Amino acid sequence: xxxxxxxxxxxxxxxPDEIINAAEKVSDAGYKKYDINTPYPVHxxxxxxxxxxxxLGYAALVFGLTGTxxxxxxMYFMSVLDYPIVIGGKPFFAFPAFxxxxxxxxxxxxxxxxxxxxxxxxxxxxxxxxxxxxxxxMKKVSSDKYGVCLQSEDExxxxxxxxxxxxxxxxxxxxxxxxxxxxHEKQTVFEPKFISLLLFVAIITSGGTYFALNxxxxxxPFNWMMYQEKTVPQESSTIFADGxxxxxxxxxxxxxGNMPYQFKDQPELAAMLLKNPLVPDxxxxxxxxxxxxxxxxxxxxxxxxxxxxLRGQYPNPPSLHSEKSRTSSDGSIYHVISAGQNIMxxxxxxxxxxxxxxxxxxxxxxxxxxxxxxxxxx
Amino acid sequence: xxxxxxxxEYVKKDLPASWNKLGLLLTGIGLLLVVVAxxxxxxxxxxxxxxxxxxxxSIGVGALFIIALEYLAGAVWxxxxxxxxxxxxxxxxxxxxxxxxxxMNLHDLFHWTHEEAVQGDYILEAKTPxxxxxxxxxxxxxxxxxxxxxxxxxxxxxxxxxxSKDQSLTTKNIRLSAIFMPFFxxxxxxxxxxxxxxxxxxxxxxxxxxxxxxGTVLAALAAGTYAIIVLNEKGYFQFKLxxxxxxxxxxxxxxxxxxxxxxxxxxFMLIWYANLPEETFWYLNKWEGSWMFVSIGLIxxxxxxxxxxxxxxxxxxxxxxxKFMSLWILFAHFYDLYWLIMPTYxxxxxxxxxxxxxxxxxxxxxxxxxxxxxxxxQNLLPIGDPKLKRGLNFxx
Numbered sequence: 001x002x003x004x005x006x007x008x009x010x011x012x013x014x015x016p017d018e019i020i021n022a023a024e025k026v027s028d029a030g031y032k033k034y035d036i037n038t039p040y041p042v043h044x045x046x047x048x049x050x051x052x053x054x055x056l057g058y059a060a061l062v063f064g065l066t067g068t069x070x071x072x073x074x075m076y077f078m079s080v081l082d083y084p085i086v087i088g089g090k091p092f093f094a095f096p097a098f099x100x101x102x103x104x105x106x107x108x109x110x111x112x113x114x115x116x117x118x119x120x121x122x123x124x125x126x127x128x129x130x131x132x133x134x135x136x137x138m139k140k141v142s143s144d145k146y147g148v149c150l151q152s153e154d155e156x157x158x159x160x161x162x163x164x165x166x167x168x169x170x171x172x173x174x175x176x177x178x179x180x181x182x183x184h185e186k187q188t189v190f191e192p193k194f195i196s197l198l199l200f201v202a203i204i205t206s207g208g209t210y211f212a213l214n215x216x217x218x219x220x221p222f223n224w225m226m227y228q229e230k231t232v233p234q235e236s237s238t239i240f241a242d243g244x245x246x247x248x249x250x251x252x253x254x255x256x257g258n259m260p261y262q263f264k265d266q267p268e269l270a271a272m273l274l275k276n277p278l279v280p281d282x283x284x285x286x287x288x289x290x291x292x293x294x295x296x297x298x299x300x301x302x303x304x305x306x307x308x309x310l311r312g313q314y315p316n317p318p319s320l321h322s323e324k325s326r327t328s329s330d331g332s333i334y335h336v337i338s339a340g341q342n343i344m345x346x347x348x349x350x351x352x353x354x355x356x357x358x359x360x361x362x363x364x365x366x367x368x369x370x371x372x373x374x375x376x377x378x
Numbered sequence: 379x380x381x382x383x384x385x386x387e388y389v390k391k392d393l394p395a396s397w398n399k400l401g402l403l404l405t406g407i408g409l410l411l412v413v414v415a416x417x418x419x420x421x422x423x424x425x426x427x428x429x430x431x432x433x434x435x436s437i438g439v440g441a442l443f444i445i446a447l448e449y450l451a452g453a454v455w456x457x458x459x460x461x462x463x464x465x466x467x468x469x470x471x472x473x474x475x476x477x478x479x480x481x482m483n484l485h486d487l488f489h490w491t492h493e494e495a496v497q498g499d500y501i502l503e504a505k506t507p508x509x510x511x512x513x514x515x516x517x518x519x520x521x522x523x524x525x526x527x528x529x530x531x532x533x534x535x536x537x538x539x540x541x542s543k544d545q546s547l548t549t550k551n552i553r554l555s556a557i558f559m560p561f562f563x564x565x566x567x568x569x570x571x572x573x574x575x576x577x578x579x580x581x582x583x584x585x586x587x588x589x590x591x592x593g594t595v596l597a598a599l600a601a602g603t604y605a606i607i608v609l610n611e612k613g614y615f616q617f618k619l620x621x622x623x624x625x626x627x628x629x630x631x632x633x634x635x636x637x638x639x640x641x642x643x644x645x646f647m648l649i650w651y652a653n654l655p656e657e658t659f660w661y662l663n664k665w666e667g668s669w670m671f672v673s674i675g676l677i678x679x680x681x682x683x684x685x686x687x688x689x690x691x692x693x694x695x696x697x698x699x700x701k702f703m704s705l706w707i708l709f710a711h712f713y714d715l716y717w718l719i720m721p722t723y724x725x726x727x728x729x730x731x732x733x734x735x736x737x738x739x740x741x742x743x744x745x746x747x748x749x750x751x752x753x754x755x756q757n758l759l760p761i762g763d764p765k766l767k768r769g770l771n772f773x774x
Contacts, residue, residue, distance in 0.1 A: 043773045043774060044622075096651070097647070099647065
């Protein structure tokens with residue numbers, strides 16, 4: 001008499017037809033806890049065993065949908081809320097561009113979640129042992145035989161009943177299977193052998209990835225995409241005499257929509273002839289304030305008092321509230337912005353004409369705020 | 379489990395005469411209206427005829443493709459109803475007749491046939507070596523010839539097997555199918571380019587052939603599924619198909635719905651992304667006026683509704699649901715072709731009148747007529763096929 005705990009009784013069959021028949025008979029006999037082991041999926045087995053549809057699909061559905069909406073939410077947050085950049089003239093919420101990513105994340109999260117759910121719930125992670133492992137029965141059914149295993153957990157199970165049932169089905173090699181002697185907890189995934197295998201795989205994968213992305217891409221012929229026979233900005237060139245890769249515009253041409261400033265060395269003429277085309281409405285003043293705060297305030301101060309934030313690295317400019325500034329015409333201020341004055345450079349490349357005029361209006365508003373007229377108080 | 383016995387004897391049952399009558403009636407009414415249509419407005423009629431031509435080619439070539447696929451894949455589950463696909467593939471025989479009115483009205487359909495329009499148009503001039511009427515005629519004739527020849531070769535062996543029960547005929551058909559596949563891919567791609575893409579000769583899309591292919595297989599599968607379920611309900615197969623057969627048909631349709639959506643979206647997204655005027659205008663035309671609603675509708679008709687209609691496992695096993703979905707998919711394929719072709723005829727908005735109904739009636743009538751005529755002197759089951767018994771006993 002051995003004191004081992006009985007796991008179940010197994011029987012072997014030779015053909016798929018026999019195993020289908022056996023599965024039908026066993027399920028008809030009222031057994032619930034039994035299993036069929038075959039070397040490949042046998043068609044019609046689910047019906048023969050009267051298995052209900054697997055619940056695993058729901059995990060795939062839930063996690064798949066989670067992936068879809070998580071991808072959408074992440075992209076919405078990144079490209080609409082947090083860091084909106086215009087890419088190729090497309091709207092920030094460029095849905096068609098999101099779809100492939102949503103699709104991929106759906107597939108990825110659904111498949112990973114399915115595998116993880118299967119391992120965690122159906123295989124009872126971290127357990128990796130099974131009484132059938134290493135048995136003669138398992139060796140047979142994983143090569144060319146078909147087996148049935150009646151488990152002792154089943155309510156209907158009795159040793160004699162199981163043997164009788166298997167014999168009535170003409171099963172061969174009817175053998176009992178016992179739980180292994182060792183304590184169960186020892187056989188978990190946290191075994192040094194398995195952990196070192198995981199480590200080995202991790203090192204190979206990450207090392208391979210590192211090699212591919214950081215070394216391989218710089219080797220011939222994989223670097224052909226990176227180094228092409230063309231001149232990129234800031235690069236030198238052997239073709240042109242001056243050695244510059246970037247070329248200045250052809251003489252006498254201007255870039256589209258950009259008229260050169262025509263009163264470059266004629267401040268008096270500018271002050272006399274130029275008129276501000278804008279009216280000081282809310283939007284114009286907002287533009288003016290924005291541009292003033294960016295380009296003018298570092299030297300002139302936020303309120304035009306000449307209190308530079310540059311800590312004396314440049315000589316402080318005069319206040320914009322001086323008599324001279326206040327009485328000069330719009331055209332004259334516009335001229336200073338466009339052409340520069342004394343140490344102040346030209347801002348014509350940073351500011352469009354409209355923006356320059358808007359800045360002029362904002363300067364006027366600043367001046368007015370320091371030297372308000374009586375009528376403004378009414 | 380009710381396994382079909384090996385000594386199973388097939389007794390041929392004729393299809394009800396009412397099918398033939400219905401086919402004749404629909405064809406008669408349809409053809410009468412079609413003739414009137416050509417007298418009333420031959421341009422519009424030619425466009426509608428083109429839609430019907432593409433629809434019938436879809437079913438014909440698609441069915442032939444499914445037959446060849448079954449041989450190549452060694453599929454067992456579809457063998458019991460391969461004959462249904464063979465009957466549907468017979469549509470190929472009347473395609474040249476359906477194409478004749480289209481061919482006689484090429485000037486109404488294709489901008490590139492007008493010499494004065496081509497002259498001075500740099501792009502069209504560059505395309506003339508391909509887009510000219512003599513070469514077009516040769517190509518179209520070649521497509522029909524290839525399809526019909528392979529149809530006869532495959533069907534002849536299958537028919538012969540009913541009497542001789544010779545297994546080597548299956549091997550022969552596997553070889554023929556392997557030869558047919560590349561021919562099929564090339565002819566179908568170029569047929570879609572010639573008949574449909576060249577309606578807008580300035581436009582091009584390299585995925586267009588695959589797009590039409592996805593719809594083709596879907597239409598043939600849907601037509602076949604409908605016929606199979608109706609015949610099964612009335613007991614013409616002499617055995618009952620089980621849910622495993624229905625599930626396989628439904629799963630294949632479901633896969634091709636997804637495939638269509640994948641291809642359609644890929645085509646749209648690349649054009650949308652690149653935003654090149656020479657490509658985007660094709661989609662913009664389909665966004666003009668009331669076409670916008672047709673375009674939005676296409677997403678729902680061709681993808682969303684059949685997707686959810688066939689998503690769950692029980693829905694694929696339920697023959698009633700499958701019958702409805704297969705009719706729906708046939709409608710969706712027609713809708714797709716309408717969306718592809720009609721915006722060239724009426725650029726500002728939907729054109730839908732009695733003419734758009736006349737051609738589908740005629741097409742449907744022809745389809746039923748051909749089906750019942752083919753079924754008359756052939757067995758409904760390929761009784762000599764060595765895979766038949768396994769197919770009848772097929773379980774998932």
